[in-house]
Amino acid sequence: MSDDTTPPLPNPDVLTQPFWEACRERRLQVSACEECNHLFLPPGPCCPRCWSTRQTPRVVSGEGRVYSFALYRRTYHPAIPEPYVVALIELDEGPRLISNVVGCAPEEVRVDMRVRVRFEDVDGFTLPRFEPLTMTGGAS
Numbered sequence: 001m002s003d004d005t006t007p008p009l010p011n012p013d014v015l016t017q018p019f020w021e022a023c024r025e026r027r028l029q030v031s032a033c034e035e036c037n038h039l040f041l042p043p044g045p046c047c048p049r050c051w052s053t054r055q056t057p058r059v060v061s062g063e064g065r066v067y068s069f070a071l072y073r074r075t076y077h078p079a080i081p082e083p084y085v086v087a088l089i090e091l092d093e094g095p096r097l098i099s100n101v102v103g104c105a106p107e108e109v110r111v112d113m114r115v116r117v118r119f120e121d122v123d124g125f126t127l128p129r130f131e132p133l134t135m136t137g138g139a140s
């Protein structure tokens, strides 16, 4: 059971448990297909490009860009007060994941903004969130 002070948390299964264990060790890990070398998230039973079931975990840089985002100005869960940003992050290595952009004002988040992973401990989980790579932003 959860209460109002506990945010919704991941529910790992046999496929996603290694991802969350890597996060706990401050490593961002994706799945690498052994057949076609495609890198992907979320973890799954087979490569979404060639359907091979042969894959290995690969640690990535944790750097990427904001592919798209939404700025929430309404509180849907008491443990997650507005405003907050839910973003689709495209890692430099290719895979995309849904996360939050933190470490700056929500109004400062932009598409193509350079970000890097920042691991945050929340109620026994370590969540990969993203913060601006530079304070100044803009082209680099």
Ligand SMILES: [Zn+2]
Binding pocket: 033, 034, 035, 036, 037, 038, 047, 048, 049, 050, 051, 052
């Ligand atoms: Zn593949």
